[in-house]
Amino acid sequence: QVQLVESGGGVVQPGRSLRLSCEAFGFTFSDHGYQWVRQAPGKGLEWVAFIWVDGSRESHADTVKGRFTISRDNAKNTLFLQMNSLRVEDTARYYCAKDMAINGLDLWGQGTTVTVSS
Amino acid sequence: QSALTQPPSASGSPGQSVTISCTGTSSDVGGSSYVSWFQQHPGKAPKLLIYAVTRRPSGVPDRFSGSKSGNTASLTVSGLQDEDEADYYCSSFAGTTSVLFGGGTKLTVL
Numbered sequence: 001q002v003q004l005v006e007s008g009g010g011v012v013q014p015g016r017s018l019r020l021s022c023e024a025f026g027f028t029f030s031d032h033g034y035q036w037v038r039q040a041p042g043k044g045l046e047w048v049a050f051i052w053v054d055g056s057r058e059s060h061a062d063t064v065k066g067r068f069t070i071s072r073d074n075a076k077n078t079l080f081l082q083m084n085s086l087r088v089e090d091t092a093r094y095y096c097a098k099d100m101a102i103n104g105l106d107l108w109g110q111g112t113t114v115t116v117s118s
Numbered sequence: 119q120s121a122l123t124q125p126p127s128a129s130g131s132p133g134q135s136v137t138i139s140c141t142g143t144s145s146d147v148g149g150s151s152y153v154s155w156f157q158q159h160p161g162k163a164p165k166l167l168i169y170a171v172t173r174r175p176s177g178v179p180d181r182f183s184g185s186k187s188g189n190t191a192s193l194t195v196s197g198l199q200d201e202d203e204a205d206y207y208c209s210s211f212a213g214t215t216s217v218l219f220g221g222g223t224k225l226t227v228l
Contacts, residue, residue: 035217037164044121044222045156045164045207059215095163103152103211104169111163 002026002107004079004096009112016086022079022096022109029077033099036070036081038092039111048094049081064090086116122147122208124220130198131228138223140191140208146218148189152211155184155193158222159204167206168193195225203227 008020022034036048049070051058058070069082079096093113097105123141130136140147140155147153153171156164166175168184171191181196191210195202208220 037219044205045158045209045219047209047217047219050217061216097164100166100175101152101169101173103154103209103217104166104173104175105154105156105164105209106166106169106175108163108165 004098004107004109006094006096006109006112009094009114011115011117012086013118014086014088014116017082017084018086018114020081020083020094020096020112020114022081024077024079024098027098027107029072030074033102034070034072034079035097035099035105036079036094037097037105038090038094038114040089040092043092046092050099051079053099083114086114088116090114091116120218122210122218122220124206124208124223126221127224127226129226129228130195132198132200134198135194135196136198136225137192137194138206138208138225140193140210140220142189142191142210142212142218144189146210146212147186147191147208149213150211153184153186153191154209155182155191156207156209157202157204158207164207198227200227 033053035050093111098107100106155168158164
């Protein structure tokens with residue numbers, strides 16, 4: 001079954017770290033670029049980061065730059081988001097998405113929830 | 119990195135057509151071939167409707183169409199159906215280093 005499955009979310013105190021994972025099933029993970037997109041409770045979608053198909057380029061939103069890092073492990077069919085120095089405003093549901101073309105996010109995971117609270 | 123501007127709400131009766139706008143700048147929507155539209159039902163992950171401004175992925179009904187003029191992209195939903203009631207988001211590459219989303223439009227089918 002073609003799907004993306006996120007994991008790694010949870011409740012964490014401000015300033016701590018979390019690493020999100022997104023494992024791919026049913027297709028060739030290495031053939032595509034990926035994005036992380038988040039959605040705070042009751043709010044809209046916010047782009048977090050993207051990584052190119054060959055991993056040669058990655059970029060992060062200004063709101064997370066220097067704190068979050070997107071990476072991929074093609075051997076494990078897995079996308080990662082390392083989140084350091086977490087803030088209350090990072091509280092959101094985090095989705096990973098496969099890019100079928102540039103910015104054509106045709107497959108999304110179910111999301112994983114991150115809550116940053118003291 | 120300011121969000122793209124969408125109307126917060128839109129509505130139409132079954133069978134009618136509705137158009138949702140997405141306004142940016144020449145640095146994003148106006149200068150990008152990579153504008154997408156997503157549909158999100160409550161509690162669900164977003165679904166891709168349109169990519170590359172006008173292209174529809176397989177499986178998306180041709181009732182959904184995209185266009186762009188200047189710095190404004192548009193999504194038109196024709197022949198409205200009850201199941202079209204959802205939140206709709208536009209997205210655009212901004213240069214080569216970032217992606218922007220619109221604030222979202224809640225579509226109500228009357």
